[in-house]
Amino acid sequence: MQLTNRSKKIDKREMTLAERLYIPAVTKGLAITISHFFRKKPTIQYPEQKRYLGPIFRGQHILKRDEQGRERCTACGLCAVACPAEAISMVSAERKKGEEHLYREEKYAAVYEVNQLRCIFCGLCEEACPKEAIYLQHDKFLPAFTERDEVIWGKDKLVENMDNRYLREGWK
Amino acid sequence: MNVNYIWYFLTFLTLVSAIMVVVVRNPIHSVLYLILTFFCISAHYVLLNAQFLAAVNVIVYAGAIMVLFLFVIMFLNLREYTAESKTNLVKLGAAVLGGVLLVIIVAALRSMQIEPLNKATYNSQVGMVESLGKVLFRDYLLPFELITVLFFVAMVGAVMLGKRETGERNF
Amino acid sequence: MDSTVFIVRSIIIFVIFGITLLIATYSTYAERKVAAFLQDRLGPNRAGPFGIWQPLADAVKMFTKEEFIPAQANKWLFIAGPCFAMLTALMASAVIPFGDTVQYEGQFIAVQGIDINIGILWIFGIVSLGVYGVMIGGWASNNKFSLLGAIRAASQNISYELAMGLSIIAILMMSGSLSLRDMVNQQATPFLGVSGLNWNIFYQPVGFIIFLTCAFAECNRTPFDLPECETELVGGYHTEYSSMKLGFYLFAEYINMFVSSAVISALYFGGFNFPGQAWVASLLPAGALGHNLLTSIGVVVFFGKIFFFIFFYMWVRWTLPRFRYDQLMNLGWKTLIPLAILNIVVTGAGLLFDFKPATWLIVIFVVVLAVISAAQPRKTMRPQQSTV
Numbered sequence: 001m002q003l004t005n006r007s008k009k010i011d012k013r014e015m016t017l018a019e020r021l022y023i024p025a026v027t028k029g030l031a032i033t034i035s036h037f038f039r040k041k042p043t044i045q046y047p048e049q050k051r052y053l054g055p056i057f058r059g060q061h062i063l064k065r066d067e068q069g070r071e072r073c074t075a076c077g078l079c080a081v082a083c084p085a086e087a088i089s090m091v092s093a094e095r096k097k098g099e100e101h102l103y104r105e106e107k108y109a110a111v112y113e114v115n116q117l118r119c120i121f122c123g124l125c126e127e128a129c130p131k132e133a134i135y136l137q138h139d140k141f142l143p144a145f146t147e148r149d150e151v152i153w154g155k156d157k158l159v160e161n162m163d164n165r166y167l168r169e170g171w172k
Numbered sequence: 173m174n175v176n177y178i179w180y181f182l183t184f185l186t187l188v189s190a191i192m193v194v195v196v197r198n199p200i201h202s203v204l205y206l207i208l209t210f211f212c213i214s215a216h217y218v219l220l221n222a223q224f225l226a227a228v229n230v231i232v233y234a235g236a237i238m239v240l241f242l243f244v245i246m247f248l249n250l251r252e253y254t255a256e257s258k259t260n261l262v263k264l265g266a267a268v269l270g271g272v273l274l275v276i277i278v279a280a281l282r283s284m285q286i287e288p289l290n291k292a293t294y295n296s297q298v299g300m301v302e303s304l305g306k307v308l309f310r311d312y313l314l315p316f317e318l319i320t321v322l323f324f325v326a327m328v329g330a331v332m333l334g335k336r337e338t339g340e341r342n343f
Numbered sequence: 344m345d346s347t348v349f350i351v352r353s354i355i356i357f358v359i360f361g362i363t364l365l366i367a368t369y370s371t372y373a374e375r376k377v378a379a380f381l382q383d384r385l386g387p388n389r390a391g392p393f394g395i396w397q398p399l400a401d402a403v404k405m406f407t408k409e410e411f412i413p414a415q416a417n418k419w420l421f422i423a424g425p426c427f428a429m430l431t432a433l434m435a436s437a438v439i440p441f442g443d444t445v446q447y448e449g450q451f452i453a454v455q456g457i458d459i460n461i462g463i464l465w466i467f468g469i470v471s472l473g474v475y476g477v478m479i480g481g482w483a484s485n486n487k488f489s490l491l492g493a494i495r496a497a498s499q500n501i502s503y504e505l506a507m508g509l510s511i512i513a514i515l516m517m518s519g520s521l522s523l524r525d526m527v528n529q530q531a532t533p534f535l536g537v538s539g540l541n542w543n544i545f546y547q548p549v550g551f552i553i554f555l556t557c558a559f560a561e562c563n564r565t566p567f568d569l570p571e572c573e574t575e576l577v578g579g580y581h582t583e584y585s586s587m588k589l590g591f592y593l594f595a596e597y598i599n600m601f602v603s604s605a606v607i608s609a610l611y612f613g614g615f616n617f618p619g620q621a622w623v624a625s626l627l628p629a630g631a632l633g634h635n636l637l638t639s640i641g642v643v644v645f646f647g648k649i650f651f652f653i654f655f656y657m658w659v660r661w662t663l664p665r666f667r668y669d670q671l672m673n674l675g676w677k678t679l680i681p682l683a684i685l686n687i688v689v690t691g692a693g694l695l696f697d698f699k700p701a702t703w704l705i706v707i708f709v710v711v712l713a714v715i716s717a718a719q720p721r722k723t724m725r726p727q728q729s730t731v
Contacts, residue, residue: 021709034658036381037380041383043384207475223459235467235468240501243494247494
């Protein structure tokens with residue numbers, strides 16, 4: 001059976017003298033390698049240059065705000081239920097008077113934590129969310145952590161910064 | 173620096189390392205001391221302005237033959253080796269043989285006439301490649317060629333000994 | 344000895360020593376860069392511009408790593424192994440003629456460590472001793488892989504030394520001298536009015552190929568790096584080595600590479616001679632200044648040749664796969680040595696009949712044979728590899 005037509009048939013007949021001299025073959029090999037020497041290098045200098053990962057890459061989590069800067073999350077818990085790795089936990093609270101500019105709905109997440117060691121970046125929370133509050137950013141990796149207590153990300157790290165909003169292709 | 177001091181130092185080193193070849197227990201150390209001895213002898217050749225001999229001594233003896241020695245000894249399992257206790261008779265025999273050899277060497281040296289250095293006829297270039305080649309290929313051509321034949325025969329013999337005979341087990 | 348000559352001499356020796364070490368240092372960097380470029384990568388480029396300080400970083404790393412001696416190892420020999428390797432590697436560059444003479448206060452001082460009249464034999468002797476460092480280190484490690492590496496190194500070096508020596512003999516017959524300086528000076532004479540056509544490569548193509556192959560084997564470089572192959576012997580003789588003792592072994596390899604490149608360019612490529620030398624000399628002012636300038640140009644040219652061969656070593660390393668051990672021995676004993684002997688005989692016949700480029704006849708003969716055999720249809724199936 002042949003899967004591709006790239007496989008080469010091995011010639012098992014006796015080698016001719018020209019082949020047994022090795023020198024033509026060695027010269028050919030050297031020519032191949034030296035042609036690679038002058039070829040353009042495809043290396044991307046990672047920390048300085050980053051390549052575009054695509055519109056559907058699932059990176060660092062973000063809790064979106066709406067246009068007025070109010071948190072969209074209502075702490076309904078659907079994301080936590082959907083999460084196959086049980087990485088999400090939250091504590092809900094009721095919006096007080098005078099907090100309307102902070103939270104969009106009457107209920108909000110007082111605590112919203114993602115355990116980044118558990119998260120498998122499947123994106124099911126994103127799909128489960130009815131309020132379009134949680135997203136996995138397509139352009140940002142999760143930074144490496146060196147300490148255990150850096151692992152659980154609270155709202156301080158997750159909620160969107162209004163000065164530097166997260167936008168996806170196709171959004172306004 | 174006075175050449176004499178170098179000579180004394182070298183001779184001392186040669187003798188010490190030659191004695192160590194016999195004295196040390198570990199065969200590897202023994203071989204290494206032998207290599208050192210060859211080096212010292214090469215250095216003596218250099219002092220005698222025989223650079224070619226010195227280089228050839230290093231290449232052939234220290235560079236090739238001793239490598240083979242080391243090669244073979246490394247293959248031996250040194251841990252199984254225990255110095256078998258020699259009987260007194262063997263020791264006596266060895267002492268007598270060695271003594272006789274020493275007497276012969278001393279006698280030969282005593283009967284030898286070494287001509288004193290004659291500065292008028294002494295040629296400092298006598299140990300150089302050119303003069304050596306002329307002597308070898310002009311005055312001693314026949315012995316030289318005979319030695320090459322001897323080497324050739326020895327080589328063929330070694331190949332014959334080393335060749336596997338039919339039916340012998342392959343490794 | 345005259346004191347000025349002594350001072351200039353010692354300066355030359357120190358400079359040669361320093362340059363040898365510097366080139367070996369930067370060969371490690373060049374090796375990584377060349378390897379990367381041949382594999383479509385960029386190589387080290389973080390330490391300084393283009394990673395130029397990488398060797399320094401490596402040195403710091405080597406020195407600060409843990410020094411480890413195995414419990415069952417023979418301690419003194421374990422330490423002596425890398426020292427021997429380094430010592431023998433460094434000694435060889437003493438006789439290489441890096442340039443013509445420097446004129447200083449009316450005296451001509453050769454740009455060379457020592458000009459002994461057995462120069463090439465000196466290099467030979469030192470190179471043949473180089474294997475002791477490997478053998479002692481490999482044995483003293485008390486490790487089976489190290490011992491295997493050491494034994495491979497020993498047998499490989501002895502086998503290829505023979506072919507190497509035989510290939511040089513052809514050159515010795517042509518030059519009639521063992522001194523490297525004399526050999527280089529003989530290649531300087533112009534042929535048909537063009538200097539550079541009298542290089543030994545044009546008279547000894549077969550000898551050059553044999554010598555080059557053997558030089559690869561003597562330096563334990565790919566495709567003959569069986570003593571230290573990572574995939575079979577986990578590093579071979581330096582399996583147990585760490586820290587700067589390992590660094591010494593690796594360093595010695597690069598110094599050997601430098602020395603053998605220098606020997607190749609001196610023996611076959613005219614050393615410090617370059618095409619158009621007479622023309623350049625006529626442009627320069629006469630007297631001491633012009634002479635010294637010409638010498639320095641020659642030194643630069645010589646180093647250019649050396650760098651090319653160091654590059655060639657690396658180029659080959661990243662092109663060819665490793666030989667199998669029986670292939671290595673077959674190539675050495677059954678191909679190179681008979682070929683070298685044939686080369687000597689043909690060269691001798693050529694000298695007798697005053698036809699110096701006689702060894703081209705071997706090349707022509709082999710090429711004709713190869714063409715004929717390629718033209719014929721292949722007859723038999725390749726016989727099954729016997730296990731002998």
